[in-house]
Amino acid sequence: MALIEIDDVVAGYGIGPDILTGVSLKIEADRSTCIIGPNGAGKSTLLKAICGLVPIRRGKVTFDGAPLNGLRTDEILRRGICFVPQDRSLFPDMTVTENLRMGGYILKERHAVEERIEEVLGMFPILRERRSQYAKTLSGGQQQMLLLGRALVLRPRVIMLDEPSLGLAPIVSRQIFDSMTALKAAGIAIIVVEQNARMGLAFADWGCVLDLGRLVFEGASETVLSDPRIEELYLGRRRRTGTDG
Ligand SMILES: Nc1ncnc2c1ncn2[C@@H]1O[C@H](COP(=O)(O)OP(=O)(O)OP(=O)(O)O)[C@@H](O)[C@H]1O
Ligand SMILES: [Mg+2]
The missing domain is CATH 3.40.50.300 (P-loop containing nucleotide triphosphate hydrolases)
Structure with missing residues (x-):
């Protein structure tokens, strides 16, 4: 199957x-x-x-x-099953970390979300570097990485x-x-x-x-x-x- x-x-x-x-x-x-x-x-x-x-x-x-x-x-x-649409639907006035946190909003255990955000930041060093920046200030490529990262928070x-x-x-x-x-x-x-x-x-x-x-x-x-x-x-x-x- x-x-x-x-x-x-x-x-x-x-x-x-x-x-x-x-x-x-x-x-x-x-x-x-x-x-x-x-x-x-x-x-x-x-x-x-x-x-x-x-x-x-x-x-x-x-x-x-x-x-x-x-x-x-x-x-x-x-x-x-996580869908990353074509339109780069980030929250522009939220930081990188806040956007990642939104990725985990359906999870109940808050500490698990923070743990997974750390994991994602480990995978994408550029996102760790920019973690406190607003999403709208990222380049197109960095925004696409953030979208991938946000999806990954849900494993x-x-x-x-x-x-x-x-x-x-x-x-x-x-x-x-x-x-x-x-x-x-x-x-x-x-x-x-x-x-x-x-x-x-x-x-x-x-x-x-x-x-x-x-x-x-x-x-x-x-x-x-x-x-x-x-x-x-x-x-x-x-x-x-x-x-x-
Ligand atoms: N929200 C919508 N409401 C009505 N029709 C839609 C909607 N979205 C897409 N369509 C229609 O569905 C058809 C297929 O669209 P779709 O977006 O799935 O194509 P696509 O293969 O992804 O094309 P593209 O390469 O341009 O992204 C098109 O005729 C389009 O006009
Ligand atoms: Mg399309």
């Missing part, structure tokens, strides 16, 4: 049309998954459907064998990230993906939606292509990266670096 099983899920917003039109996907505990696809394909919607932010109209999502359909986002979070089993490299310089994106690799090594299953498909697939073990609300291809990341049709349709041409052109 996979950690998360997404079975023929149809989902959409309000009274609007179906955005996901029957997506099936297994998220294994011991591998990271990258979801790619064009704008409007439904990538963010899929993450939101998993964590209860978009209602599932048909089909089923199970986590560790238990259905998630109909649960509230905070209940899903308590079970260990989740799954972290879903929507476009973590958005708006970041390539070298900073690289640092974020390095941090994600460390989380992967710590046994957290990662699901990442990434606009920079090559970078996302280089990080992940498993790649999925979503298009028009459907899963059109999945496989080991290397397979996705080396498939000529996928390259043509979804990866964009590789820039020539040789001198033979």
Whole structure:
């Protein structure tokens, strides 16, 4: 049994049309998954459907064998699935430490939260250095690290990230993906939606292509990266670096 099983899920917003039109996907505990696809394909919607932010109209999502359909986002979070949305939703006028503390607001034991904040600050030295600064004064890369750190306070089993490299310089994106690799090594299953498909697939073990609300291809990341049709349709041409052109 996979950690998360997404079975023929149809989902959409309000009274609007179906955005996901029957997506099936297994998220294994011991591998990271990258979801790619064009704008409007439904990538963010899929993450939101998993964590209860978009209602599932048909089909089923199970986590560790238990259905998630109909649960509230905070209940899903308590079970260990943490969603880091695209919009860098930090509390801008709170410090780094206060933002981390907010990550643990659903935990009952206050001292456990402080302990975990220490753990997170140990993982991200730059956040320790800036712990008393307001979140709004951090660079884009540092804000993204703080988002990762805030998710980690809950010791989740799954972290879903929507476009973590958005708006970041390539070298900073690289640092974020390095941090994600460390989380992967710590046994957290990662699901990442990434606009920079090559970078996302280089990080992940498993790649999925979503298009028009459907899963059109999945496989080991290397397979996705080396498939000529996928390259043509979804990866964009590789820039020539040789001198033979
Ligand atoms: N809150 C919303 N209300 C209504 N429709 C929405 C909402 N959010 C997204 N949609 C629609 O759902 C479809 C899929 O959007 P989604 O954000 O999931 O795509 P995406 O693959 O994440 O695209 P992008 O690469 O641009 O982030 C789009 O047609 C979009 O207009
Ligand atoms: Mg999106």
